[in-house]
Amino acid sequence: MSLIDPELLSIMQCPKCHSELVERPEPPALVCTGCGLAYPVRDGVPVMLPEEAERPNAG
Numbered sequence: 001m002s003l004i005d006p007e008l009l010s011i012m013q014c015p016k017c018h019s020e021l022v023e024r025p026e027p028p029a030l031v032c033t034g035c036g037l038a039y040p041v042r043d044g045v046p047v048m049l050p051e052e053a054e055r056p057n058a059g
Contacts, residue, residue: 003028003041014039016050029054 002009003023012021012030019034028041030048036056040047047053 003044004030004046012046012048015048016053 003025004012009021009023009030013019014021014032014034014037016037017032017034019032021030021032021039023029024031024038029038030041030046031038037050037053038056039049039053
């Protein structure tokens with residue numbers, strides 16, 4: 001089951017670098033394919049604020 005409607009996901013982009021987003025099931029998030037930020041999905045709603053996003057692991 002998708003976190004976000006596939007049609008909506010297809011038009012969404014990272015607010016920081018404008019790259020495509022992909023779903024991550026656990027913990028629920030939309031992950032940027034460009035900069036790697038992971039935007040949480042809370043109660044079915046993506047929180048698309050860069051300051052709320054998880055940073056990619058360094059290393």
